[in-house]
Amino acid sequence: MLASFLAAAVALLPVLLMALSEIFASPSGGVALGEPDDAGYRGAGLALAAMPFLYIAAVPVCYAVGALLLSFRLLRFLRFLGGASAVAISLGVGIGVLLSASTGFGLSDVPASVAVTTLLCLATVLPAASCWWFFAVRPHNPSLR
Numbered sequence: 001m002l003a004s005f006l007a008a009a010v011a012l013l014p015v016l017l018m019a020l021s022e023i024f025a026s027p028s029g030g031v032a033l034g035e036p037d038d039a040g041y042r043g044a045g046l047a048l049a050a051m052p053f054l055y056i057a058a059v060p061v062c063y064a065v066g067a068l069l070l071s072f073r074l075l076r077f078l079r080f081l082g083g084a085s086a087v088a089i090s091l092g093v094g095i096g097v098l099l100s101a102s103t104g105f106g107l108s109d110v111p112a113s114v115a116v117t118t119l120l121c122l123a124t125v126l127p128a129a130s131c132w133w134f135f136a137v138r139p140h141n142p143s144l145r
Helices: 002-024 039-071 077-101 107-140
Strands: none
Touching: 002 039, 002 107, 039 077, 039 107, 077 107
């Protein structure tokens, strides 16, 4: 269970870093009146406000994915990461298709949406899976590498 709490924190670390980098960056665009655009600040603020709720949702997801990968007997580190990559890619494709279906711009946005969401899923899932493996699998099987 401890591994799931730590893995959820590690999974949300890239989102936290992106939000903080947006807050500390200078405004990049402008609006019609010549004032700086604060959409990035608002988005970062929303991400930071949603962080506790995302963490609460991520803990059972980390536990479920880790237990699923262990049920497939993926005890070796690289096999565990391979299984986590398969989960991340399938999540990225599914979320990307769902997000692009709601835009109404046609099929031209689907590949870009799928690519971005897949990369974001890989950036969050692989560090979380590494953390989960080191805290849940490795201590019980010290001979595994």
